[in-house]
Amino acid sequence: MMRNATPLKPLDRPRRTRAVIERWKRERERWMAALEPTTLFQRLFDHIPGVYFFAKNRDGHLMFASEGLRQRYSMRDETEILGMTDFDLNPGSMAQAYVDDDKRILDGKARIVERIELWWDRQGMPDWFLVTKLPLYDKRRRAQGVMGILRRPDEAERRLPVFQTVAQAVEIIRREFSKPLLIEDVAKSCGQSLRQLQRRFQSAFGITPQEFLIRTRVLEATKLLEQTALSASEIATQCGFVDQSSFSQHFRKRIGVSPGAYRKRSAGDR
Structure with missing residues (x-):
């Protein structure tokens, strides 16, 4: 048992003048300038x-x-x-x-x-x-x-409704991206309306769930271009794009080069 315990409280401090505050700001600048970055x-x-x-x-x-x-x-x-x-x-x-x-x-x-x-x-x-x-x-x-x-x-934050909804949607997209996936179906699986899911997704990531789906497909495509000899048409099919033209269009928009140019660049980096 603690005896003679005195609760701590801040000391009473006199109000400092603006001149004193400005002097300490200059002192802080001088001190910072002398430190090794x-x-x-x-x-x-x-x-x-x-x-x-x-x-x-x-x-x-x-x-x-x-x-x-x-x-x-x-x-x-x-x-x-x-x-x-x-x-x-x-x-x-x-x-x-x-x-x-x-x-x-x-x-x-x-x-x-x-x-x-x-x-x-x-x-x-x-x-x-x-x-x-x-x-x-x-x-x-x-x-x-x-x-x-x-x-x-932390665990408390992971239990927040926004986090759980978004996390569940992300897992579905990551698992099903290679299929003809509809965001409306993702929302339904999460117990949300399409509008609710889009709003929460935008709040969490700054992008729509539709954009996240495309980026997930493009990310997988970059890996296949780097690691396999599959054709662009085969990669488009494996990554869930409707056809090679759609694949090339989305890939170029987000990566900045065509799938063929990306593959050549990746081969040159190895």
């Missing part, structure tokens, strides 16, 4: 389990990435990830979504806080994360990059 606060994220940190410049090149994030891409140290872009690390359709988000932040059109995202590694393994992104400013308050953290949602 690579030993700043981002190193703390190496020691927070399940939380990953990154910072990119205006052109999307990674300047910092915490140890946990580097490990997801099988990289030993920061020299391997420094200067890489989302397109160097992720499937094209996913990378483009991240880049689009960054551009909206840099243009002052959005601030992304705690949005659910499904991240893939090079092996195509999905994992759920809550992603927070904020702009990085220079001393003249001009956006010079984007910083962010990723964290896995």
Whole structure:
């Protein structure tokens, strides 16, 4: 039993003048300028389990990435990830979504806080994360990059109706994408109307379930183009596209090149 326990409370503090506050702001700037940039606060994220940190410049090149994030891409140290872009690390359709988000932040059109995202590694393994992104400013308050953290949602968050509905829909799409899948049927399987599912999906991912279905098909197509000798027509059929023309159209729109050009580029990288 604790004896003589005194409850702690904040000390009474006199109100500081604006001059004192401005002096300490100048002192903070002087102190920050004297620090070695690579030993700043981002190193703390190496020691927070399940939380990953990154910072990119205006052109999307990674300047910092915490140890946990580097490990997801099988990289030993920061020299391997420094200067890489989302397109160097992720499937094209996913990378483009991240880049689009960054551009909206840099243009002052959005601030992304705690949005659910499904991240893939090079092996195509999905994992759920809550992603927070904020702009990085220079001393003249001009956006010079984007910083962010990723964290896995806890059990309480995973039980939220929005999360459960979206997660269930994602699992159905990932399992059935190669079939002639209708989003109306996905919504019905989740006990939702089409409008409800679209609204919750948009809130979670920033895209519609229809777009997620197409991106899932395109992602699978990139893997087949890289790893097999299947023709474009065969890949279109295996990935659930109605025909080769539709496959090529959706692939080019999200990856930026035709399936044939992507295959040649991938073969040249090996």
